[in-house]
Amino acid sequence: MMKCDNQFQYFKSKNLDQVTVLQAEMNDFSYGRHAHEEYSFGVTLAGRQDFFAGRAFHRSHPGNVIIFNPGEVHDGQSGVDDTLQYRMLYIHPDQLEPMLESAGIRHSKDFQIVDTMLDDPELRQSILSMALFIENKTGDQLQEECELFRMAERIAKRYGECSTDTKQRKSDQLLLRARDFIHDNIHADMSLDEISQQSCLSKYHFLRMFRQQFGITPHQYLLNCRINRAREDLESGIALDDVVFTYGFSDLSHFNRRFKPVFGMTPRQYQQHCLSA
Template sequence: MKHRNQFRYVKSQHLEQVSVLRAEMNDFSYGKHAHEEFSFGVTLAGRQDFFASGAYHRSHPGNTIIFNPDEVHDGHSGVDDELQYRMLYIHPDQLAPVLKSVCSKQKADFRIVDTLLNDPLLRQHILSLALLIEDQTSNKLQQEYALYQLAVGITQHYGEYSPDQKARKVDHLLRQAQDYIHENIQADISLEDVSQQANLSKYHFVRMFRKQFGITPHQYILNCRINRAREDLESGVSLDDVVFEYGFSDLSHFNRRFKPVFGMTPRQYQQHFLSS
């Protein structure tokens, strides 16, 4: 079998912080990573195997996959046939106001409790918005309405946006440490710097952080830097400047960290956006 891995990212021209990934792959495996956005995916062909929320999952054609912001996951094709899927990324700042307009009882710490589900209506709304974003001729009204319909689909599936118990119990001190990382992502952050934000010893902090978020603080910092670097690449910042700005030792180091998350090298990713 000829192995073929293709990844196409498209940013919405009309909705800020909303983008789509169309992927076709069979011998590529994502490393553990997390996104700052909500991720809504639909498996179209093959089987999508991944680990998230403390469990292994298998997504068959027609299934919907949902990752909350900062939810660590990986992924690969689970069968010999080519895996095809679409993934819609929506930043909480974009999704929250729409959810609020649909359901006034939406909680500020809203998280979706399901990772894998089969909801034909929700699947239809995800694909409709994804296709509109890929279609460069669609207008703002069409995309805004499709986003609204997706919010309606979430409402119908989950009712009032009550966060699950796990979300309620997230340690406030760990969230403070997480906020510190986001605010100082370009600095040379040490483990001691971060653990002090939670008023914990370094090693106790590492254990608690890994238990809560699924990765170590070091891995989380790298993940955040990669997400910020991706935004700069999309904006046309030079590759050398991005490597220097986010503390990667050299381009090779950046390549090794970036490709397992986005399926292509940073240079390919930037060219992909600047040429589209």
């Protein structure tokens, strides 16, 4: 089979805030390890999708549903010679959590979907329907809201009886406190000492535990947060040079090297794509 170029297209919902679709075709591109602030729901359409997530390696074949919780570190690549094709739906917690709560998930802000990969025809159909509404601009607000709630109901039906226990281990709570500190200070020049102090752990013990919990180092996590926030500024039309400066990248080349392994295109290409959509 003749290989095609790697292609990534992003479509933002015109009706719902912070809901985005990625349409991807790839052969020789590999995502670096990263995380999104949104819930990510994907469907493999062709080829095989190989990725690391949840401290395990996965192989997704056509028809499988892939799920990443907010902040869950993952990577991705094509696992075979055939072109990998997939759709990914990104939904911010602010959109999904109220629906999950209404559908029967208690403590939706603490809720984590425990499965990374599923064979669930009903959820798959909802993801693909939602993606097509957004890509083709055929859905109105009511239609998209109803389809999104249908997804939430399906998730609640699968996981409503096994909601996350709100009594987290103390070590997890301390690591989450450090993680929140990073989120709140992404423009600062932080040291390992400052971050580890939030968890009341020695800095190297903290470093080891953080990497075990999140799959990347605190420095990599901070860069990932900056990339996600920078992406939002690019979507808003903020000048590229201002974005580079705001998030502490040494120059555009440095920003390119960090951005492309996460979104499949350069920041300039991403901004042009979003503003012309």
